[in-house]
Amino acid sequence: MQSRTPRIPHQPAPTRPETDARLTVELAPVVTGARRRALRDGDRQIDTAHLLHSLLEADSAVREAFDGGPQLARVLGYLVQRSIGYGLRWQGAVEDSGAVPVVTDVAAPGWSPQAALAMDAALERAAARGEARASGLDLLAALAADRECRAVEVLVRAGVSPDELARRIGRPDAETAGGAAR
Template sequence: MTRAAGADGVEGVRPLPRQSAVDRRPNHAEIENRLTEELASVVAGARRRALRDGDRQIDTAHLLHTLLESDPEVRAVFAGPQVARLLGYLVQRSIGYGLRWQVGVEDAGAAPGVPGTPGWSPVAARSMTQAYACAVRRGERLTHGVDLLVALVAATGSRAVEVMGAVGIDVGAVARRFASV
C-alpha cells in the first residue's frame, strides 16, 4: 500500500505542532536568567529548602517561604501579624506538616501530559514564567520578588495559596492590590 507524498515530500509523517514561547515550558536556566540577584537568591534558598525537606521539586510554598524571609517589599504587602502567621505555618510545614505534600507533585492546573521543568513543580515553573511576564509588562528586563508574589497569588489551588488561606489571608484582596499595577 502506497500513500501519496505530502506537500513536503515525506510520506505519512505529520509535522510536529510548534509551541509558542508562551506555551513552551522554560528550562531551569531560562527561569533563573530572568531574575534579579535578590530573587535568584530566593530561588537558591527555595531549592535548599526543598532538598532539606526531602522534596523532589521546588514548589510554590518553598518559593513563598523564602520570598517572605528574604524580600522586605513582599513582607510589606502583608500586615505584620500575617507575616508571622505565614512564616510560622511554613516552618511547621518544613518540620513535618508537609509530609503529606511529599507524596505527590504540586500540579494544580497543570496540563496533563505536558512535560515539566526538571527540579520544579509544574505550578512553580508556571508561576516563575508568569512572574517574568508581569515584569515585562512593567517594562522590566528582570523579575522581582513582588512579580513572583503576584504570580503565586494567582496560582489557584497551589500550595502557596493553600498556605495563605490556612492562615486567614484573603488571597483575592492581595490579588486586587496588584491588579492596577
C-alpha cells in the same frame, strides 16, 4: 547530640537557566533558597510553597505586601510547620493542581508544574511593566493568582485572601521602580 534533619544524598540542584538569567538580584536568592529547601525537605521538586517561604524570608517588599505582622506570622507559621514535618503534609508529593499536564515537568526538571508556571508568570508580569527581570512582588502576584497551588493553600489557611493580597501588590502597569502602588 544527633541531628534531627534527615540526611539527603547529594543531588544536583534543579535549575532553569533560561529563567535564572532573568531574575533580579533580590529574586535570585529566593530561587536558591527554594532549591535548598526542597532538597532539605526531601522533595523531588521546588513547589510554590517553597517559593513562598523563600520569598518571605528574603524579600522585604514581599513582607510589606502583607497586612501587618499577625498575618505574616500566621503564614510563616504554616510554612515552618511544613518544613519540620507537621501541619500541611506535602513532603515527597508532586504539586499538581490538574491545571496543566504533569508532562510540563519534563520542560522544567526539578520544578513542580505550578512553580514553573509561577516563574513564567512573574517574568511576563515584569515584561508587562517594561522590565527585563522579575522581582519578588512579580512572583508573589503570580503565586496568588494560581488558586490551586500550595502557596495559595498556605495563604488561605493562614487567613490571607489571595485577592486582597493581589490588590495590595497592584497591577504590573501600576507599579513604579520603587515597588507596588498602594
